[in-house]
Amino acid sequence: MRNLLVAFFLVAAACVARGQAPTDAEPAAPQLLVQKTFLTKEPVALKDTDIIVRIFNIGGTDATDVELFDDDWSESNFTRVQGIASHKWDVIPAQGSVNHTYVVRSNFDGIYSPLRAHITYRQPGLAGVTKVVSSTPGYVLFESFRDFERRTATHWREWGIFFLLSLASLALPTLVYAYYQLNFEKGVKKEK
């Protein structure tokens, strides 16, 4: 009885799997996965930050009329430097991918949570559009420009001032010692 029940469930599972698996005559519908992330490793306020949106079609057929909408980066906090945050593609082939990049500049420093980008596309055989959203890089810290400069600058001016100050504490005793070395020999003043 137990073996009969096990056999029954195995057959039932096989039938369900076969029902869900695509047949050779029916390719899988297009399925888009979208990644939105920063190309700039360490975003800094008042410096250009590169954004990239990668769209992967992991389905079995082409995705058509693909549109990208990214209404992130409000003008009060960001300045659009290069490129636009929206784009259209006629086709994204099956198992293919496309990238879209643009550049923004932050006007503030601190933590920012980027919004997800919205993508619409058409599937063959369907009347309407399919909507998907991208991933998000999560909370991003925009470092202040002053801290970035302090961390990465060569500080030539500061080292120059340090050199002059240290020279003062070295030059004076050196001059005194040199005077005695040049004008005296074994404690007796040299005759000119």
Place this chain on the structure above:
Amino acid sequence: RPQRRDDDFDFAAYQREVGTETASNQKVLFYAMAFYTVSIPVYLFHTVRDLPVFSHAPLYAITTSIAVAALAYGYENIQSKRFARLIRTRGDNISAKGADSKQNAANYVKNKRAALAELTQRETTAFSIFFNNAIFFGVIVLLAFVFLRTYHPYVGYFVSTTTAAGVA
């Protein structure tokens, strides 16, 4: 075998009274110079390593105190050793030749040795300050901005400054 001198002046006692003991004004000079020298790297830590002076005053006060004491001791140590070595060799060159009379010979030699000791003291003081300062700056720059660069600025400042003053 020690050379026979023209007078019976106790040179060792003279050394103790005039030469090897550091005068009080010389101590003031050492501590003032040590304070100035230890204060110079503070500017670098304030600007380059982002360690503001006023918000980290206790750290700066404690570290500066330790470093000044160590550096001033280093000045005194180098100066007294070099002075003792030099005055021993230079004192042999002094004789009563040139004195007006035999009666004034003792005073003549004593005055010459006092002048020699003063000159030697100035010379060795200058050398000691230069030598210790050069070592201090070299060690602190190497430690703070090369070896301890990835450490927290607190650790970098304290370890580099006290170590440099101790080595100097």
